[in-house]
Amino acid sequence: AQSVTQLGSHVSVSEGALVLLRCNYSSSVPPYLFWYVQYPNQGLQLLLKYTTGATLVKGINGFEAEFKKSETSFHLTKPSAHMSDAAEYFCAVSEKNQGGKLIFGQGTELSVKP
Amino acid sequence: GAGVSQSPRYKVAKRGQDVALRCDPISGHVSLFWYQQALGQGPEFLTYFQNEAQLDKSGLPSDRFFAERPEGSVSTLKIQRTQQEDSAVYLCASSLLLGWGGHTDTQYFGPGTRLTVL
Numbered sequence: 240a241q242s243v244t245q246l247g248s249h250v251s252v253s254e255g256a257l258v259l260l261r262c263n264y265s266s267s268v269p270p271y272l273f274w275y276v277q278y279p280n281q282g283l284q285l286l287l288k289y290t291t292g293a294t295l296v297k298g299i300n301g302f303e304a305e306f307k308k309s310e311t312s313f314h315l316t317k318p319s320a321h322m323s324d325a326a327e328y329f330c331a332v333s334e335k336n337q338g339g340k341l342i343f344g345q346g347t348e349l350s351v352k353p
Numbered sequence: 354g355a356g357v358s359q360s361p362r363y364k365v366a367k368r369g370q371d372v373a374l375r376c377d378p379i380s381g382h383v384s385l386f387w388y389q390q391a392l393g394q395g396p397e398f399l400t401y402f403q404n405e406a407q408l409d410k411s412g413l414p415s416d417r418f419f420a421e422r423p424e425g426s427v428s429t430l431k432i433q434r435t436q437q438e439d440s441a442v443y444l445c446a447s448s449l450l451l452g453w454g455g456h457t458d459t460q461y462f463g464p465g466t467r468l469t470v471l
Contacts, residue, residue: 243395271457282357282444282462283396290457329395338409339384339448339458343395 241266245330245344253352258302258317260347262330265311270332272313273341274304277327286328289313300324325351355379357463359445365469366435374430374466378447385428386460387420388444396444402428403450435470442467 246261264270271290275283287298294306304315313330327348331341358377366372378385384403388396389412398412404425413420417436422428432439442465448458 248393275462280464282464283446284462285459288457288459331395333457338401338403339450339460340386340398340401340409340412341388341396341460342398343388345395346393 241270241332241334241342243330243332243342243344245328245347247347248345249348249350251350251352252320254322255319258315258320258324258349260315260328260330260349262304262313262315262344263311264313264330264332266332266334268334269306269308270334272304272306273331273333274298274302274313274315275329275331275343277329277346279326283329286315320349320351322351322353325349357445357447357461359443359463359466361466362464363467363469365471367471368436369434371431371433372435372468374432374443374468376428376430376445376447376463378426378428378445379461380426381449382447382461383425383450384448384458384460385422386446386448387428387430388446389414390442390444390465392441399430399443432468435468437470440468440470 242265273288274286289306297303330344387399390396401409402422417433419431446460446462
């Protein structure tokens with residue numbers, strides 16, 4: 240069965256520093272890949288997604304992610320962290336013929352220090 | 354509002370009680386999903402509707418869980434004889450079903466219902 244692994248349940252960076260959140264998936268067939276962000280007491284919001292085409296995907300709030308098939312990875316980055324980026328981040332995959340259901344990683348909580 | 358709404362936002366139940374959780378998807382969205390998010394974990398798929406048809410219920414943890422979407426819009430997730438292990442946030446999401454079987458669609462999530470079973 241497909242699985243998603245997010246390395247590091249908690250990441251802490253200083254304001255202005257690079258943000259790197261790691262995500263690896265298990266399928267031998269590249270799935271479709273998503274990053275969602277969850278702020279406290281709010282629903283998940285899509286940051287970006289990879290379906291086909293260019294492997295470097297740009298999303299909202301300055302985030303981007305690169306699909307690397309050889310590494311089965313889809314890491315999320317942002318060049319300069321803002322205090323407002325503090326939240327929980329989830330990587331997810333969906334597969335063909337599965338109706339679009341998402342399989343999520345366990346999440347990474349991002350803290351941003353002033 | 355234009356987003357997905359869920360009610361109630363918080364529900365406390367005594368063990369053994371039945372509960373019903375409601376989801377109002379974005380108007381016109383064909384697909385509707387329910388997920389369960391335990392504390393400190395990522396959401397886990399429960400069930401999926403395309404209009405009123407429940408096409409996948411493989412994630413429902415037991416026969417105490419039942420979901421319906423009778424008119425293809427509002428959906429209700431019902432849990433009978435609640436147990437402490439049912440305590441979680443229940444998330445509803447909807448999407449347009451643009452093509453490709455829906456697996457590239459953006460899902461829009463509601464704020465969730467936090468269920469606590471005592």
